Amino acid sequence: MVKRIPDEEQIKLGIRTLDFNIPEDHISRFVVDFIDEYYPLLGIKENKKKKGRDSFPVKEMLKLLIYAKIEHIDSMRFLADMVKYHDVYKFVGNGICPSERSLQRYREKYGKYYNELLKATLKKASDVDYTDFNEVSIDGTIKKAYNSKNKVITEKETEILTRYFEGGRVSQEELDKLHKPAREILENKKISNQEKLYLLDDIKTQFTLSGQKSVPVTDIEARWMKSKKGNSQISYNIQSAVDYDTKMICAINVVQAPTDHYQLPKIVDKAINNTNVIPRFVLADTIYLNEESLSYLADNQINGVIPDRKQSKEKIGRLNKNPYHKDHFKYFPEIDAFECPEGQIMYFFNKYTEKNDDLDKPDKIKRLYSNYGACKACNCRENCLSSTQTHRTITEYGGSLKKAMWEKMETEEYKEEYAKRSSVEGPFGILKEQFHIESEVVIGKTKTEERILLDAVAYNLIRLFNLEQEIKNDKEDIVDFCEKISVQEKLEVRATIF
Template identity: 25%
Template sequence: MKPKSCRKIPFKTTDQNQLTILPPSLDELIEPNHMVRFINAIIDKMDIDFLIKEYKGGGRAAYHPRMLLKVVIYAYTQKIFTSRQIAKALRENIHFMWLSGNSRPDFRTINRFRSSRLKGKIEEVFTYVVEQLLELGYIELNDLFIDGSKFQANANKYKAVWKKNVDRYQRVLQEKLKELLKKIDNENDLENRLYGNKDLGELGEDVTLSSHQIEQIVDILNERLKKEPDNKELKRAKNKIEKDYLPRQRKYEKQRKLLNGRNSYSQTDPDATFMSKKRDHHNNTDLLPSYNVQVGSENQFIVNYTINQNANDSVLLKPFMESYKRCYGRQPNRVIGDAGYGSEENYAYLESEGVEAYIKYSSYYKEQKKSYKENPFLIDNMRYDPELDRYECPAGRYLEYVGEQENVTSTGFKVKHRIYRSESCEGCALKEKCYKGQTARVVRVNVMLNDYKKQVRSRLNTEEGRKLISKRGSEIETIFGQIKHNLGIRGFLLRGLEKVKTEFGIIAVAYNLKKMFNQMKEYGLVNEMYKYSANIFFNLNRASQCQNLGLKNTILETLERFFIEIKEKIVIKYSSCLFNAKICFV
């Protein structure tokens, strides 16, 4: 017998030139329970006439939009986002090859489909996926958890245009222009031709000359130069206005149009607004061109989304809910959100729509503190006399009603405050603790907002309210965590508001399908879970031998009923999913 060191070591043969009798099938290489089969089955069921209508017809045969849609959505589930990476996967990855039927569109075709063909159409794909979730019982569209997060735009952070700078530069330009016009003879003739019969009192002393009016000034000066060709001062003034002031005024007007009420934008993506974004867990922030993405969820599935240019979440609730209503034809029963949405306007809107608001307001937690409740100098803790409509302060003096003040928000909502003024605070021994002003104390009371706060407090302090609020963190924050951390999407690739909407629509569809697939795949673990539950019964039975028999039986019956219900729900739910998706899992 040969020693071990002399024995021949057998290796399996590897022959890269080995031929096969029949060509290999890609379908045989794809696992039966792979995600690519699931996405293929889901998209195959979809009616895509809305996409086919985007093609004019004629000419060379185009790649089918159904195939391209499958490829793009599957790519996003696999953390492949750029068109070149997707095109590379179509050449090298067997899952992409199988999904595309060995078609190999180049990166330009993929990018054109994503940014142009899907623009304004991805919402229908997203709605279809949500309807599938609703049909399969994953969601009920009763509760809506809402939150927002900022995603960085594909824009240069050093190419910022700020509204305050535009206003300042334009103001300086107007001053220089008017100063120059004063030096020109016959100023009255210029004013008459520009303003007609209106005087400066009607127009305003700080009236701004538009680019059109500056063009008129140039025309007037050209007419005068024909009569006075040797007037060098007039010629210099005309050249200064025409070649310097007029182009700058046109630029400022264009910038103000692009701002459209915002405080900033980026020159490389004018639709992106500079927003404060967290840099790290120490709450350090950076001002970066971004979009504010509002997401609504149920059972950790995205059921609605909007892309916004405003960093303030409070003013975005109403358009978000209107978008939800357009998609599903109705509003949810309850909306759960953080204090960023707690405003009188939002409470009033949700009440008018018949939606229960489980939304905190900014001072909700502050009001729960003992120091707040026991502070007698706060207007909320002062004694109010409804008959005389006045408050009594701790010193025994009265704050009388003196009138109302109406403010209008940026969205046009009118907020009314009732004004109460103290008769006098002079000589009051408690003034240092109560009020630091020099005059009598004045307070503003928003009666409507206080009523809404009372309703919200009563809801949030119930057992159901506490459950919903505690669930909100794991419900909506999980989605942003999955997208930003696990998928690695912290910013957009496309530029422009409409294209960004399309891109996030693809992200939302990919996220929902991936989550649906993962939950369906858990069906294979049901039997294991049931075996584990039987083991729990056995151990509980042994542990309960020396305890009260009635208590032991109660525990066992409760656990057994719980596991039976869970098993039945999971089997029914996932078997219907498997049937609809035409997929067989182990």
């Protein structure tokens, strides 16, 4: 950019580059350098227009979108203003001035490359030896979907509307009983009846897939889920894998399942694909402890670190206060038996398989332990048994893999390893509190995942930048200390600082 600079003696013509006002250690420089270095790995082919103005360069647009996320800007209207007037955004975008509509279009069109950008951040961390991805923690959280909990349609209403638009017989009384969301579909004149039938057919599919009693109309792929406060809301389940050493996000997986039970294989697969490393340890909480997860870890020769319910409660000091609760029955793996609070041994006596309603999930294995004779002669029967019980039975779920996991989690080595699992909580908190993922206006499972991946890319770049600054600062601090001692003590300090 050319600008005239007034001077007391004469008028001088000065040349200033776009970065003249940007500090050398500013994060915007780090973002620009990162995209310049790793953009070729994305393999994006830009088609040039034969007519009209050329499209905005994708590389510069990605820089703007990522840097805007780092600054927690989600409004493309606000970003369009910033690229016109703010020096940092002019530098990041290399002087381009896209409109709000162009920014929105590029953000959606190139969403499929956000996971590749996430891979690039992980490659950068590996290239500079910040981590070897030995320990990966996984966890899930729910994100509220862009759909009011009142804007839902029932299966019966879907059937009535389908019959009506297909020309079938529908009474006026049935139409009058429709709730507001269903009536909006009925009275909407902006779309044809055929398009309404396509929408209703998609809603029917979601009823089949979800098994739930109602489907949201705005975002039909979202599901009813319970928040940590116990409230039901229309949400998506966000699975995340986080590296312990750098606290960087290794993978994001958006699913429709209301719980985390069977999500471990998918999120760990994504983490392995993104890092090109099979982790030595995968750390997860109790909800992931099942035969499917344990079989996956065993097949891939990964050390799982997953406590059972009792071990988890014991760690946080929340064992049941009732002394005769199952929490206070001690297990002895060497003889495969339990000891009750009164010191009696309860032996294994039966095992059977319980069919899982979901054909894609493995059957449940139940193991039963009891000691009828000891219970019959026990003086504490009234405290331990209900009025209908003749003896106490302990039921354990899972086979040999779960038993082996329990034994591992009783050792100090694995207890210390599990203490590192909390590293997965930090990124979730930052994405919710600083990146405001709950308020992002995005519809559909795929688009939701793409937007959160963009947040994850911005988060990872902040982590990389901070790690780089920490190393530089540590080195500068040591140099300053050495120089200070040298001057004060009048000594010649010889040191090599790496």
